[in-house]
Amino acid sequence: xxxxxxxxxxxxxxxxxxxxxxxxxxxxxxxxxxxxxxxxxxxxxxxxxxxxxxxxxxxxxxxxxxxxxxxxxxxxxxxxxxxxxxxxxxxxxxxxxxxxxxxxxxxxxxxxxxxxxxxxxxxxxxxxxxxxxxxxxxxxxxxxxxxxxxxxxxxxxxxxxxxxxxxxxxxxxxxxxxxxxxxxxxxxxxxxxxxxxxxxxxxxxxxxxxxxxxxxxxxxxxxxxxxxxxxxxxxxxxxxxxxxxxxxxxxxxxxxxxx
Amino acid sequence: xxxxxxxxxxxxxxxxxxxxxxxxxxxxxxxxxxxxxxxxxxxxxxxxxxxxxxxxxxxxxxxxxxxxxxxxxxxxxxxxxxxxxxxxxxxxxxxxxxxxxxxxxxxxxxxxxxxxxxxxxxxxxxxxxxxxxxxxxxxxxxxxxxxxxxxxxxxxxxxxxxxxxxxxxxxxxxxxxxxxxxxxxxxxxxxxxxxxxxxxxxxxxxxxxxxxxxxxxxxxxxxxxxxxxxxxxxxxxxxxxxxxxxxxxxxxxxxxxxxxxxxxxxxxxxxxxxxxxxxxxxxxxxxxxxxxxxxxxx
Numbered sequence: 001x002x003x004x005x006x007x008x009x010x011x012x013x014x015x016x017x018x019x020x021x022x023x024x025x026x027x028x029x030x031x032x033x034x035x036x037x038x039x040x041x042x043x044x045x046x047x048x049x050x051x052x053x054x055x056x057x058x059x060x061x062x063x064x065x066x067x068x069x070x071x072x073x074x075x076x077x078x079x080x081x082x083x084x085x086x087x088x089x090x091x092x093x094x095x096x097x098x099x100x101x102x103x104x105x106x107x108x109x110x111x112x113x114x115x116x117x118x119x120x121x122x123x124x125x126x127x128x129x130x131x132x133x134x135x136x137x138x139x140x141x142x143x144x145x146x147x148x149x150x151x152x153x154x155x156x157x158x159x160x161x162x163x164x165x166x167x168x169x170x171x172x173x174x175x176x177x178x179x180x181x182x183x184x185x186x187x188x189x190x191x192x193x194x195x196x197x198x199x200x201x202x203x204x205x206x207x208x209x210x211x212x213x214x215x216x217x218x219x220x221x222x223x224x225x226x227x228x229x230x231x232x233x234x235x236x237x238x239x240x241x242x243x244x245x246x247x248x249x250x251x252x253x254x255x256x257x258x259x
Numbered sequence: 260x261x262x263x264x265x266x267x268x269x270x271x272x273x274x275x276x277x278x279x280x281x282x283x284x285x286x287x288x289x290x291x292x293x294x295x296x297x298x299x300x301x302x303x304x305x306x307x308x309x310x311x312x313x314x315x316x317x318x319x320x321x322x323x324x325x326x327x328x329x330x331x332x333x334x335x336x337x338x339x340x341x342x343x344x345x346x347x348x349x350x351x352x353x354x355x356x357x358x359x360x361x362x363x364x365x366x367x368x369x370x371x372x373x374x375x376x377x378x379x380x381x382x383x384x385x386x387x388x389x390x391x392x393x394x395x396x397x398x399x400x401x402x403x404x405x406x407x408x409x410x411x412x413x414x415x416x417x418x419x420x421x422x423x424x425x426x427x428x429x430x431x432x433x434x435x436x437x438x439x440x441x442x443x444x445x446x447x448x449x450x451x452x453x454x455x456x457x458x459x460x461x462x463x464x465x466x467x468x469x470x471x472x473x474x475x476x477x478x479x480x481x482x483x484x485x486x487x488x489x490x491x492x493x494x495x496x497x498x499x500x501x502x503x504x505x506x507x508x509x510x511x512x513x514x515x516x517x518x519x520x521x522x523x524x525x526x527x528x529x530x531x532x533x534x535x536x537x538x539x540x541x542x543x544x545x546x547x548x549x550x551x552x553x554x555x556x557x
Contacts, residue, residue: 040397041420041429045390048322049397141378182375183332185368208371211378220326222380229377 003091004099011103012110015069021111024061028115031057032122047126048219054122055215058115059142063174066108066146070153071167073100074252083257097154097249101241104150109143131218137225138218144237145212149174151244152207158251178209207240304405312406319398319415320344326380329363345418358383392423403437410444413437417450427458443479446490448472452497462501469498492521499531508539 015021032054040046074096077083086096116139124130152174156166181203188199211233214225304311321328323344343357361383367373386394399416402409413434420430434451441447448468456465472494479486499514512535515528522528 038397040400041393041426041433043393043396043424043426046393046397048394182372183330185372186332204371208375211375214378216326216379220322220380222325225377229374232374233378 003089003095004102007091007096007099008101008103008106011069011073011100012107015065015104015107016110018069020065020068021114024065025111025114025118028054028057028061029118032118036122036126045126045128047123048221050126051119051123052215052219054119055138055218058112058119059213059215061115062108062112062142062146063149063171065111066104066149067153067167067170067174069107070100070104070150071157071163071170073104073154074157075163075166078257087257093252094249097245097252101147101150101154101245104154105143105147108146108150112139112143112146131221133224134218134221137230138214141212141214141225141230141233144234145209147241148207148209148212148237148244151241151248155244155248155251158248158255174209177206178213181206181208182210207237212237308405309409312402312409312412315398315402315405316409316412316415319395319402322395322398323386324361324380325384325386327361327383329361333363344415392419395419403433407437407440410437410441410446413441413444414446414450417454421454421458427454430454443475445472445475445479445486445494448475449490449493449497452494456497456501462505466498466501469494469501473498488521492518495521503535508535508542511535512539 032050035053036050074083077086077096083096087093091099116135120130120132120135149170153166153170156170157163160166160169184199184203184206188196188203191199216222217225317328343353364376364381367376386392396416396419399412399419402412403416406412413436417430417434417437420426420433431451431454434447434454437447438444438451449472452465452468452472455461455468473491476486476491476494495514495518499511499518502508502511502514512532515532515535519525519528519532
């Protein structure tokens with residue numbers, strides 16, 4: 001466990017030294033500030049449009065931070081040949097995968113915390129109220145979402161040749177599942193066989209990432225998602241993360257380290 | 260042969276560019292309307308911004324339903340009618356129709372769909388909390404900026420500003436902005452008249468606006484533009500009410516009679532006409548009695 005934590009600390013340090021987070025945070029802040037400065041019919045309490053915009057930017061920023069960070073972890077170690085001294089420590093390949101995953105996940109968690117603090121300040125300054133539990137729930141579910149994404153990208157990084165192609169494919173896959181995943185069953189009904197069965201299987205196999213996106217619940221103040229459902233969604237996310245991490249370990253074990 | 264320094268070539272090319280720029284700029288400004296626009300959005304999007312106008316208007320409806328709204332996938336099956344955005348009072352028939360239209364989710368077909376419904380707004384409700392009414396306004400403002408010819412945006416926006424938020428000045432400003440962009444709009448004139456009648460209590464001003472609205476409606480009918488008959492009905496109802504209140508019963512009767520061919524409730528209008536006729540007869544009889552020196556009381 002200590003080895004995994006030590007490895008994850010290195011990843012966190014690497015992430016806060018890079019400029020990705022700062023650039024995206026400043027960009028989110030700037031766009032939200034510009035949108036917030038607009039005056040709509042002399043009403044300064046209108047906040048939902050701002051919440052929606054800010055949450056969208058947070059989701060996009062977090063996705064790009066997570067994909068960007070995790071896509072280069074294992075390829076960079078191989079390219080710089082630092083993987084050899086690392087594995088000679090001795091550190092097993094499973095520990096490398098787990099360390100990289102936890103590092104990226106914790107770093108994304110820190111970034112999310114900053115983003116949601118900013119969202120809280122923006123919303124609070126307008127609405128004069130802080131729906132803390134609602135934000136915490138949104139943050140937690142987004143963090144679970146990122147766990148699945150990071151695990152998926154780590155798997156991609158041992159399957160695909162270059163970090164760029166891996167990142168592109170993963171972003172397309174994640175956005176595709178996120179936006180279209182829950183419609184697959186309805187599309188399947190309208191298709192002839194064997195496409196129908198294929199789409200149905202796909203519908204049940206893919207991780208339903210849209211569950212973790214409760215932006216509409218937060219924006220429209222629809223109250224909290226039942227905690228039991230939150231817990232089940234967390235288990236679901238954890239199961240898929242473990243599945244992808246296991247696949248990463250299996251592929252990484254068989255992969256030659258020298259390029 | 261002596262070589263020319265590249266610096267001179269660059270300077271020459273810069274001068275040529277500058278000269279061409281100054282010659283062509285006034286001509287280029289006349290090439291299309293887009294370049295003459297002062298709005299950055301118009302310059303960037305051109306006529307494509309009308310497409311966004313519709314998107315933003317729908318967005319206002321999404322906010323009105325607190326996020327419960329058919330997605331593009333559900334909308335492919337049926338388009339949502341946005342008339343409920345300006346519904347006043349309690350019309351059970353319209354409400355039932357709206358409830359039916361908004362029951363787009365149906366029963367979940369599997370456990371994934373059933374469980375997924377816990378994570379997004381999946382129950383039909385409206386923006387009813389006091390203080391929340393303003394939340395739809397940014398989208399209407401954007402929609403009006405994107406397509407100033409979209410009349411519904413102004414009427415819906417003014418409805419919310421005036422009746423839900425009590426911002427009469429802002430509502431008038433928004434309607435006038437719409438009227439400047441659409442001088443022939445009888446629908447905006449109807450709403451502007453209502454604002455003057457119901458909020459400012461200026462009956463004469465309201466009458467002028469509604470009469471102008473009637474004229475605009477008939478002009479468009481003559482031009483075979485198929486104007487909206489429900490707006491004509493609205494104009495006639497409000498004019499009839501106003502004239503009745505002002506004591507111009509003959510004028511009110513004329514409007515009610517015109518109303519009869521358009522109304523979905525002819526029995527009610529017939530009753531109104533009978534009442535008006537009775538009042539008019541009583542008035543005429545009273546006037547004759549007064550002229551003949553016989554007070555009606557006797």
